[in-house]
Amino acid sequence: MEKIKLDQETKNSLINAQKNEISEYFLYHKIADGLKDEQNKRLLKDIAEDELRHYKFLKSVTGKNVKPDRFKIFLYFWITKIFGLTFGIKLLERGEEAAVKAYEKLGEILPEAVDIKQEEDEHEHTLLNMIKEERLEYVGSIVLGLNDALVELTGALAGLTFALQNANLIALTGLITGIAASFSMAASEYLSTAAENSKKYAVKSAIYTGTAYILTVFLLILPYLLMHNPFLSLVTTLVIAILIIAFFNFYVSVAKDFNFIKRFTEMSAISLGVALLTFIISFGIRSFWGIEI
Structure with missing residues (x-):
């Protein structure tokens, strides 16, 4: 991708969104590895791959390698353990307002960014609604x-x-x-x-x-x-x-x-x-x- 000139505020927002995406990639894999239900395990790994694609796209824009947030992974892993898979994941997805704003800012410079985010989010939501949980x-x-x-x-x-x-x-x-x-x-x-x-x-x-x-x-x-x-x-x-x-x-x-x-x-x-x-x-x-x- 051709290098895009970003102001510092937009770049920081994108790096923060990038950190969220890679954190969620590792989180979904960590949760999936502990599941017995094969369908739920497969769905979570599919969602994880979506998050990794988000991360790679943002990395191509920022040019930065970002480490995952270990505390966030730990926190939401235990939330899903205690309160259930669906609750934990949907609570996590609710906290993505900052990422949405970052993509909107990027969309002013690179219009396809918003479309990419929207398409992959729709895919994630479809997968989330397919998760089966007894409780x-x-x-x-x-x-x-x-x-x-x-x-x-x-x-x-x-x-x-x-x-x-x-x-x-x-x-x-x-x-x-x-x-x-x-x-x-x-x-x-x-x-x-x-x-x-x-x-x-x-x-x-x-x-x-x-x-x-x-x-x-x-x-x-x-x-x-x-x-x-x-x-x-x-x-x-x-x-x-x-x-x-x-x-x-x-x-x-x-x-x-x-x-x-x-x-x-x-x-x-x-x-x-x-x-x-x-x-x-x-x-x-x-x-x-x-x-x-």
């Missing part, structure tokens, strides 16, 4: 368990807080209620899924639903086990509920390309609305019957 196949079951636990238990704990006003008693009652509800929810998920799919799929769906439910129960009840003031415990529980909703919806929005704000607002409004309504009803019942514990 994403059961995301509906996880949502069911998580959402039901958040709505039911925040409501129950809000009501119990005003009715009982004893942190230990509320924790015990909430825990028993939550465990029973988690078994019930898992059984319901098994029966509904078994009617439409294989029993093996139904068992896994039930496990994902029940596990999501029971983990949420323990997190929501934890403040009542650690604090003596039941009202402070309730506030902390509601904060934990919001954090769970935020984390899970961020995860799903990245992995499944959903709208984070819409889903987060909807789930938060439902959970907090049910909690408020139950608290008001408990206040009315306690006042009407004059019950003191």
Whole structure:
């Protein structure tokens, strides 16, 4: 390629983009080497080759050899290990705004640069959408368990807080209620899924639903086990509920390309609305019957 004159700012941007491309090349190969699924392994190696082509193209422009970012490789490798392949890779791809701007700047001088980047990105996205990952196949079951636990238990704990006003008693009652509800929810998920799919799929769906439910129960009840003031415990529980909703919806929005704000607002409004309504009803019942514990 004929040498192109670049201002220092554009050159630095391209070198930074070049560093990202070579880092992602090594990252995808590192992840692929640890996979058992042959299809996913092949797809990741194809994506890695795309990144290497990006790197070589930028190298032909900058004339520089750039070393990969070892910390970035380490960080995203463990993100994919902990949170899943699809989430880790899509989170990585979301952070490429700087590279896009660098290609746009280069496109002002070399118009085909933008076309090259766009074509290869479309190829990458096609490959990404072909990756198969079990946890994403059961995301509906996880949502069911998580959402039901958040709505039911925040409501129950809000009501119990005003009715009982004893942190230990509320924790015990909430825990028993939550465990029973988690078994019930898992059984319901098994029966509904078994009617439409294989029993093996139904068992896994039930496990994902029940596990999501029971983990949420323990997190929501934890403040009542650690604090003596039941009202402070309730506030902390509601904060934990919001954090769970935020984390899970961020995860799903990245992995499944959903709208984070819409889903987060909807789930938060439902959970907090049910909690408020139950608290008001408990206040009315306690006042009407004059019950003191």
